[in-house]
Amino acid sequence: MDPLTQGLVGATLPQSLAKKTNIWVASACGFLAGLAPDLDVFIRSSEDPLLFLEYHRQFTHSLIFIPFGGFICAFLFFY
Secondary structure (H helix, E strand, O other), X not given: OOHHHHHHHHHHHHHHHOOHHHXXXXXXXXXXXXXXXXXXXXXXXXXXXXXXXXXXXXXXXXXXXXXXXXHHHHHHHHO
């Protein structure tokens, strides 16, 4: 899935649950939270230039990471 579609899918649920006054904030937070699993591309190593390919779409795309990733995003967005 491309990043734009992943962000848009992440923005749909908060839009449906938010109040009309907060819909843009909820959409932005959902969009950014939808992009959060792709933050694994920032895993870099000067010794192994292909390390990010080994870890891309590994632990951040697992079902176990979803609650932790959601908590991290919520913590960053609300505090």
